[in-house]
Amino acid sequence: QSVLTQPPSVSGAPGQRVTISCAGSSSNIGAGYDVHWYQQLPGTAPKLLIFRDNNRPSGVPDRFSGSKSGTSASLAIAGLQAEDEADYYCQSYDSSLSGLLFGGGTKLTVL
Amino acid sequence: QITLKESGPTLVKPTQTLTLTCTFSGFSLSTSGVGVGWIRQPPGKALEWLALIYWDDDKRYSPSLRSRLTITKDTSKNQVVLTMTNMDPVDTATYYCAHRPATLTNNWFDPWGQGTLVTVSS
Numbered sequence: 480q481s482v483l484t485q486p487p488s489v490s491g492a493p494g495q496r497v498t499i500s501c502a503g504s505s506s507n508i509g510a511g512y513d514v515h516w517y518q519q520l521p522g523t524a525p526k527l528l529i530f531r532d533n534n535r536p537s538g539v540p541d542r543f544s545g546s547k548s549g550t551s552a553s554l555a556i557a558g559l560q561a562e563d564e565a566d567y568y569c570q571s572y573d574s575s576l577s578g579l580l581f582g583g584g585t586k587l588t589v590l
Numbered sequence: 591q592i593t594l595k596e597s598g599p600t601l602v603k604p605t606q607t608l609t610l611t612c613t614f615s616g617f618s619l620s621t622s623g624v625g626v627g628w629i630r631q632p633p634g635k636a637l638e639w640l641a642l643i644y645w646d647d648d649k650r651y652s653p654s655l656r657s658r659l660t661i662t663k664d665t666s667k668n669q670v671v672l673t674m675t676n677m678d679p680v681d682t683a684t685y686y687c688a689h690r691p692a693t694l695t696n697n698w699f700d701p702w703g704q705g706t707l708v709t710v711s712s
Contacts, residue, residue, distance in 0.1 A: 481636060515698040517637075524686055525629075525637065527700035536700060568637055570698065578653050579639040579697055581629075 482507065483569055483582035490588040491559045499585045501552045501569035507580060509550035512572040516545055516554045519566040519584075528567070529554060556587070564589045592616035594626075594687050594703035601709050602677050608708060612670040612687030619645055619665045623692030626670040627699055628661065630683040638683075642690060642697060643670055679710045 484502040491497040501514060508514060513532050517525040527536050529545035532552065542557045552571075556563055569582040598610035610628070617624055627642040641661040642650045651659050660673045670687060684707045688699035 513696050513698075515696075517699075524702040524705050525699075526702070527698060530698045530700070531696060570637075570639075572697065576653050578650070579627075579642070581637040581639060584636045 481581065481583040482573055482576070483571060483580050485567075485569060485582040485585045487583070488586045488588065490590055491556075492590045493559050493561065495559050496555060496557045497559060497587065498556075499554045499567050499569075499587070501554070501571075501582050503550050503552070503571060503573075505550060506575040507550075507571045507573040508547060508552055510574055512574075514545065514547055514552035515570045516543075517568045517570065518563075519568065521565070525568065559589055561589050563587060592689050592701055594689060594701065596685060596687050596703045596706040598685075598706060598708065600707060601711065603712050604678055604710060606677050608672075608674045608677050608681070610672045610674075610685055610687075610706065610708075612672070612703060614668050614670070614687075614689065614703075617689060619643075619663050619668070619670070621645055621692060623694065625690030625697070626663070627688050627690055627697070628670075628672045628685060629688060629699070629702075630681075630685045631705075632680075632683040635683075640674075640685075641672060644690075645692075677710045681708070682710045683708060 516529040533545040594614040628640040684705040688702040
């Protein structure tokens with residue numbers, strides 16, 4: 480079980496907005512460590528989607544946004560498209576473990 | 591353009607030592623702030639961070655695997671090597687190396703290599 484907890488799956492219809500949560504604790508997200516998000520399309524390597532909580536790398540559509548509050552972070556995807564169907568992972572740092580962490584991943588299904 | 595590629599054996603026997611090489615281009619590991627990390631993903635499971643080496647040769651390891659891991663760099667060859675001792679079938683996974691952008695704080699990875707599947711079996 481990951482220290483960063485994500486829902487195993489979420490789904491939404493094309494055009495809808497979905498959010499994926501990443502629940503942490505006082506030793507990681509709650510301590511102020513930044514959260515980063517990755518998208519992993521089927522059969523491919525992960526790709527950076529959001530860095531430092533809410534920053535998009537060049538080329539990532541503004542349909543993707545990140546936020547953080549307290550001990551949790553969220554990834555929001557607006558205007559869902561079929562090509563968004565993928566696994567999504569959050570990542571942060573934990574001071575108690577003295578290491579980098581990934582969440583357990585969330586599979587997004589576009590209905 | 592930054593690219594990374596992992597290489598190494600696809601099959602190792604239990605108790606053997608795994609050696610993986612990450613060969614990269616488009617950046618230098620002598621540039622301040624830059625790093626290269628290793629992350630693995632068992633089939634159908636989540637990502638797991640393993641190790642990270644910085645431009646100044648500082649090294650960080652996953653606490654749960656620290657005793658089995660060694661990460662080194664060869665700046666002249668643009669390579670980073672990860673060794674993992676005492677391999678077990680549970681270590682079967684796709685192993686990725688990834689670029690850590692030059693930043694004062696924080697560690698994220700962009701981009702990633704394509705990954706290499708390592709199977710541990712007798």
